[in-house]
Amino acid sequence: MDWIREHMTESWLALAIVLGVAEMFSLDLVLIMLATGALGGMVASFFTDSFAIAAVVALITSVGMLAVVRPGLARKLDHGPELRLGHRKLVGTQGIVTETVTSLTPGRVRLSGELWSAQPYDETLTIESGETVEVFEIRGATAYVHPVPRLEP
Structure with a gap:
């Protein structure tokens, strides 16, 4: 845990990269919103050494992205032709x-x-x-x- 605390910025960046890569396989727009939250935690770790504060920032950013950005983006991307069978x-x-x-x-x-x-x-x-x-x-x-x-x- 001390290594993560000492390298908190890099840890948040690594988590964002892993979630971004996983999103490429799921294409559900959930993991990319969580990756954005991890980037928010990374930015917060620049300003504080507290993991709790960075985690709260990451959580608030993720929930905000899931609640505000994802529905409109999913609606815009799912606007394809209707399949009639x-x-x-x-x-x-x-x-x-x-x-x-x-x-x-x-x-x-x-x-x-x-x-x-x-x-x-x-x-x-x-x-x-x-x-x-x-x-x-x-x-x-x-x-x-x-x-x-x-x-x-």
Whole structure:
């Protein structure tokens, strides 16, 4: 313990380096905040020989970084594209009606190269074969579709 007390500045720096390297493997932004706290303890050790004071400064710095900086930084870094899997990836896509679709008799629609049973999203519509439709919702194995408006020449 005497060696750490005699080399307190170097000890805090070594702890900050170890935590910084460990952060490169975790990428969770927690260890880098603790490393910043260790740097705060290192700065405090320049001004005092008390390990307790340096430890309190390191603790306050770490907690402050975790509470104030990390949430905003994590939110900014996690702002990537949404990954859509399964049938949810079909919502919003367009397909071609292969069998007439009505609310009373489900028809068939070709979506992304696959045939799906389909019903109109608006129950009053009848969608004829050959029409282009957009998928509004998927319930079970049935696609609820709506015709895509066409511009007449």
